[in-house]
Amino acid sequence: MTHPSQSSGLSYRDAGVDIEAGDALVEAIKPFAKKTLRDGVLGGIGGFGALFEVPKKYREPVLVSGTDGVGTKLKLAFHLNKHDTVGQDLVAMSVNDILVQGAEPLFFLDYFACGKLDVQTAATVVKGIAQGCELAGCALIGGETAEMPSMYPDGEYDLAGFAVGAVEKSKIINGSTIAPGDVVLGLASSGAHSNGYSLVRKIIEVAQPDLNADFHGAPLRDVLMAPTRIYVKPLLALMQTLTVKGMAHITGGGLVENIPRVLGEDLCAELQRDAWTMPPLFQWLQQHGKVADAEMxxxxxxxxxxxxxxxxxxxxQAQAQLQAAGETVYRLGVIRARADGEAQTIVR
Structure with missing residues (x-):
């Protein structure tokens, strides 16, 4: 068995990893990260760990953390070669989750993994992450880019995100004060957010639509890729003016499985189906996929x-304040006592 001589020895680049590309990406994303800086950040990106000081305004700060990805919405991004919105999706899925416990998002880290690093694509994704952080008022203070040849097909990547927030211990929102007679308000989504995309992709496969065609004023591709709405700033402001008893981020599982996560066993949320109109995208998906109401x-x-x-x-007051902040708000229904064996969320 022969070995390559020193002069023809193998390099990391020969193995498929380009260190220079990684360095170029770090330089490309520094301006985006800089725009997200806020009080508490103790260092820029590039260190081994990201440093953040808990704001002094908290007397008994409790840290609240969340992590998520974007799921198979990424497959649609690859297919459409559209990478500018999935970064906001990544941030939204974590910051909206920690928000519901009353937490103010403080900082965010991302993990970007690919087979071969395309600096332009990665920079576009991270720019979207930084935009999401700006919307959430949190700092993008660290992350990891992993180039792993043969782990991912060419042109594909995966994303994970990690958010940390803080809440005053006495102000943690856990749903414990929710009682019969309370009102459930619903804030409009910007689209399918980051849930159900395996089914969305299956419906596209069956329906074979022209993704560039106009769909109620925008190309269908843009409607399908619309980034997840970030509710942080309007809801943090609402918490300052009145008592928010509970919140549920409506992700996989929809209204029927997420609202019960903040309800006591003895309570039921009874929602009126005609309180809001299902947006055209969901009507299109249901029609072309022949999807049952319960499955939707x-x-x-x-x-x-x-x-x-x-x-x-x-x-x-809550509805008026949220609408003034730019949200579309629906009065979905009420909380009532739950009968034996009854579901915890009923849509009538």
Missing amino acids: NRVFNCGIGMAVIVAADDAQ
Whole structure:
């Protein structure tokens, strides 16, 4: 068995990893990360760990953390060669999750893994991550780019995100004060967010639509890839003015499986189906996929991205304040006592 001589020895580049490309990416994303800086950041990106000081305004700070990915929506991004929105999806899925416990998102880290690093594509993704962080008011203070030849097909990558927030211990929102008579408000989603895309892709495969065709004022491809709405700033502001008893980020499982996560066993959320209109995208998906109503409710957000539960006396003010902040708000229904064996969310 012969070995290559020193002069023809193998390099990391020969094995498929380009260190220079990784360095170029770090330089390309520094301006995006810089725009997200906020009080508490103690260093820029490039160190071994990201440093953040808990803001002094908290007397008994509790850290709340969340992690998520973008799922098979990425497969659609690869197919459409559209990489500018999935970064916001990544941030949204984690910051909206920690928000529901009353937490203010403080900082975010991302993990970007690919077979061969395309600096332009990766920079476009990270720019979207930084935009999401700006919308959430949190700092992008670290991350990891992993180039792993043969682990991913050419042109494909995977994303994971990690958010850390803080909440005053006495102000943690856990749903424990929710009672019969409370009102459930729904904040409109921007589309399918990042859930149900395996079914979305299957429906596209069956229906064979022209993805560039106009769909209610925008190309269908853009409607399908619309980034997940980030509800952080309007809801943090609402928490400052009235008591928010509970919130549910409507992700996989839809309204029927996410609202029960903040309800006691003895409570039921009774929602009115005619309280909001299912947006055209979901109507199109249901029609072309011949998807049953129950399956739609379990897989998709169906137009509602966040549920907010407040006392009946606060409902009107909450709705007005959220609408003034740019949200579309629906009065979905009420909380009531739950009968034996009854589901915890009923859509009538």
